[in-house]
Amino acid sequence: MSALAISGALEAGLLFSLVALGVYLSFRVLNFPDLTVDGSFPLGAAATAVAIVNGVNPFLATAIGMLAGGAAGLVSGILNVRFRILNLLAGILTMVALYSINLRVMGRPNISLYGETTIFTPFETLLDFGIWTNCAVLLFIAVAMKFLVDWFLSTQIGLALRASGENPVMARAQSVGNGRMTLIGITLSNALVGLAGSLFAQSQGMADVSMGIGTIVTGLAALIIGETLLGSIKVVWATLGCLIGSVLYRFFIAAALNAGFLGIQAQDLNLVTAVVVAVAVVLSQARRNSRFRLWPALRRALTAPQPQKG
Amino acid sequence: MLSVCDAHVTFNPGTPLAVPALRGVDLDIEAGEFVTVIGTNGAGKSTLLSAVAGDVRLDRGGVYIDGHDVTAWPTEQRAAMIGRVFQEPRAGTCSSLTVEENLALAASRGGRRGLRTALGRGSERRRLADQVARLGMGLEDRLGALAGTLSGGQRQALSLLMATLLPMKILILDEHTAALDPGAAATVLDLSAEITGEQRLTTLMVTHSMRNSLDFGTRTIMMNAGRILLDIHGDKRKDYDVPDLLDLFKKTTGSAVEDDQLVLA
Structure with missing residues (x-):
């Protein structure tokens, strides 16, 4: 693998670790399977791209992308909490609506940021790490967001949020408004995803209306890999797992693409991601249900044929 | 302190599965009273508690706590006024x-x-640790342990402390020892009596045991078919025993108590 491929994988991994953090907040902490992500990711990208093209300061433009993502999350939250639409459907409705909204925001299917000043531009001279500059900036942002999420979940509101997601009956008895917690959590989750989309557009030099497809599955893949490696109960480990899982996952993909493993090509990425998530979920469930260990089980599966139930 | 007026609740109204759970319950509880609630399965005990806590909305009637129409x-x-153990x-x-x-x-x-x-400063954390130590369950050494790793008795003791940590108007105990083994149940029950006595809490406790309903608290209420059947308080309560309750039940409803658990527990 070339240095360029490695830096590219690291960059993408750090970017999607923000999505993984968002997915951790919704899927794990709040117990809200939120599919808004596939729409809020390109929304963050679109809002930032439009702002930058119109001469807005890139840092402000990034904040706009983040806010736009949060607003999308809030819509899903309101659909669920106020109008009692099933959480899964609420996310899907917002996601579908966002496809049209993103086209409206951009005015066309894609916007190029080639030659524009982005959030990475000042660091190219400041840090001067060559192809690693973006990685360094993204590493700083990802680690900062990890600690921000850790801190938030240890505050009074954060604790109420965690209780609300795990045990809504108990949370209510401790005067926690579960609806309000859902709104806060889903908004923050999608703000993180909007930030990821915004940074993705700036690092890749373009925003595209179809760039959101599969975001949720990539985020889940990173989350589950992290949980498998570091455990999922303590917040600080789970968020670290989001970072590590996401980077590792991107390295797997890059390595597979590079080696031509099973003839995998770039267009097969979503299929591979879906398969990885499905397998990882099955394995993690098996592990939770029994004293299942990943490596012995894999070794057994690879060396000896499993007896068929019949 | 707590008033429940003409409370009516029907589950699944307007369907063939409609179940009238409360059929006109009137109850007034003074500050500092410890009321035990007893009754057969489906008598409406838990529904009454849920109606006071807010989990069940009344079809008719009202709930008043400390002068507020809630x-x-x-x-x-x-929940700001109610502590609760499930x-x-x-x-x-x-x-x-x-x-x-x-x-x-x-x-x-x-x-x-x-x-x-959320965990606050050192002094606040020490104060909480002192409270936990008073439970006598050894939890003060396990403050950093996940609640999921505690035994049932420890979890209920923790719930009890959580419910009574702050000043409040009413403590609701909903058969909070029913899922515990006899030893742990006795410990948690004694702990409940100790804490409520110390803080002079107004308490509403549902129990499945006639024995406990007379041994604990200051007033006993027996429910049947969504209504309050008996209300025993004051000096005469001391003279009651389990057979008296059974007799009274038979006299008022015309049928004997068939719930073995009520009699034996």
């Missing part, structure tokens, strides 16, 4: 939070939760 208040709003040990605590975090959550009940660190 009939339309959601559970989380009433039957199921898992229900009252959060498994993935530590013992200390569970307590911190209870310590901010009824207040505005902000972005301050």
Whole structure:
């Protein structure tokens, strides 16, 4: 693998670790399977791209992308909490609506940021790490967001949020408004995803209306890999797992693409991601249900044929 | 302190599965009273508690706590005035939070939760640890342990402490020892009596045991078919024994108590 491929994988991994953090907040902490992500990711990208093209300061433009993502999350939250639409459907409705909204925001299917000043531009001279500059900036942002999420979940509101997601009956008895917690959590989750989309557009030099497809599955893949490696109960480990899982996952993909493993090509990425998530979920469930260990089980599966139930 | 007026609740109204759970319950509880509620399965005991806590909305009637008409208040709003321990040990605590975090959550009940660190400063944490030590369950050494790793008795003791940590108007105990083994049940029950006595809490306790309903508290209520059947309080309560309750039940309803658990427990 070339240095360029490695830096590219690291960059993408750090970017999607923000999505993984968002997915951790919704899927794990709040117990809200939120599919808004596939729409809020390109929304963050679109809002930032439009702002930058119109001469807005890139840092402000990034904040706009983040806010736009949060607003999308809030819509899903309101659909669920106020109008009692099933959480899964609420996310899907917002996601579908966002496809049209993103086209409206951009005015066309894609916007190029080639030659524009982005959030990475000042660091190219400041840090001067060559192809690693973006990685360094993204590493700083990802680690900062990890600690921000850790801190938030240890505050009074954060604790109420965690209780609300795990045990809504108990949370209510401790005067926690579960609806309000859902709104806060889903908004923050999608703000993180909007930030990821915004940074993705700036690092890749373009925003595209179809760039959101599969975001949720990539985020889940990173989350589950992290949980498998570091455990999922303590917040600080789970968020670290989001970072590590996401980077590792991107390295797997890059390595597979590079080696031509099973003839995998770039267009097969979503299929591979879906398969990885499905397998990882099955394995993690098996592990939770029994004293299942990943490596012995894999070794057994690879060396000896499993007896068929019949 | 607590008034329930003409409370009516029907589950699944307007369907063939309609179940009238409360059929006109009137109850007035003075501050400092410890009321035990007993009755057969389906008598409406738990529904009455849920109606006071806010989980069940009344079809008719009202709930008043300390002069406030709380009939339309959601559970989380009433929670500022109500401490509650559930039957199921898992229900009252959060498994993935530590013992200390569970307590911190209870310590901010009824207040505005902000972005301050939930566990608070050293002095606040020590104060909480002292409270935990008073339970006598050895939990003070396990403050950092996840609540999910505690035994049922420990979890109920923790729930009890969480419910009574802050000043409040009413403590609700919903068969909170029913899911425990006899030893743990006795410990938690004694602990409940100790805490309520010390803080002079107004308490509403549902129990499945006639024995406990007379041994604990200051007033005993027996429910049947969504109504209050017997209300024993004052000096004459001391003279009652389990057979007297059974006789009274038979006399008023015309049928004997068939729930073995009620008699034997």
